Amino acid sequence: MRPSLTPAALTELRQLRTYPAVSVVMPTHRREPDNAQDAVRLRNLVAEAKKQLRSDPAVTKERLADVSEELDRAVAEVDLVHAEDGLVLFAAAGEHQVWSLARTVPARVVLSDTFLTRNLVAAQAAERPYWVLAVSADRVSLWSGGGESVKEHTEDGFPLTRSLEDPDAERKERIGDLPSTFRDERTRTFLRTAVQALGDVLGSRPRPVYVAGEAAALSLVDDIGGAAEDAVHMRHGGLADGPAAAVWQAVRPQLAARDESELGATLQELDGARGRKEFAAGLDEVWQNATGGRVRLLAVEDTYRTTVREDGGHLVPAGSDDLDAHDDIVDEIVERAMETGAQVRFVPEDALADKGRIAGVLRY
Secondary structure, three states, X not given: OOOOOOHHHHHHHOOOOOOOEEEEEEEOOOOOOHHHHHHHHHHHHHHHHHHHHXXXXXXXXXXXXXXXXXXXXXXXXXXXXXXXXXXXXXXXXXXXXXXXXXXXXXXXXXXXXXXXXXXXXXXXXXXOOEEEEEEOOOEEEEEEEEOOEEEEEOOOOOOEEOOOOOOOHHHHHHOOOOOOHHHOHHHHHHHHXXXXXXXXXXXXXXXXXXXXXXXXXXXXXXXXXXXXXOOEEEEOOOOOOOOHHHHHHHHHHHHHHHHHHHHHHHHHHHHXXXXXXXEEEOHHHHHHHHHOOOEEEEEEEOOOOOOEXXXXXXXXXXXXXXXXXEOOHHHHHHHHHHHOOOEEEEEOOOOOHHHOOEEEEEOO
């Protein structure tokens, strides 16, 4: 239910469709009692989408039937038992997709000639995805991490496995030429193949990499270099077989240290930009600069949400029932900033309290 938002997948989602391309967005809940009404909310939103389709004169009966059927197929794939914080359904003629997000989203139905992607982009940026390469002498697994979970990546040749049995071991032992596991050339070749496979993955899905293994394995990976050259090493063996919970617990301290370090660096960059007058703070000011492509670094509190509307070229507070309201203006700014090459960093609540909850370092 949760595809990987690769650059290729995002490009495909943004392609023009034959009207209508329907996007249904809604917040979901992980726990009781908040999740009790999620199924009802989903049913109501899908009903609203079908109502809009029926009342749109540009939608033919054939197209109405096709897209409505795709919406029903999307709903059938939804797993609310394992819901996260947001849900997005896409449906168009002959296709549908379901996305589960670890970030809350506003409820809405949009009919257009493209799918609404801003919430997906912002959710991925907030998750700050990473890879964990778990290494042992006979198995190398790759884990996709983001938010507070990891999941084993079972594509692109992963996991890699091999037998540790050496058909020539008895002869080598007799002549004293049986090397330790991680000095064996077969092990070196095996791990080199794994690092090359990691490089292929990073080519299309670049993320920070953490390598987990016992000391000898990490030393050999370090010697190989390549795609793992800049990886953070974790001296923790026994993770190549998982489970996911063990991988998550192993990488968690590294992520906490990374977050603390990057928060300090982000605040320092913002303060430096203020002194150079290359600084924007507050929703309206950041929105105008992001729209103009002038934001080089965007910092936003990860819980910041607000509803606004445009008035005279500026953003002003609005109610969610205003016809021209932007319920997801923060996600819209994040997507716009990323489209123009800005770095986006989500920071803890209140970290930017004196900067209007959102701030940016400008290019000029």
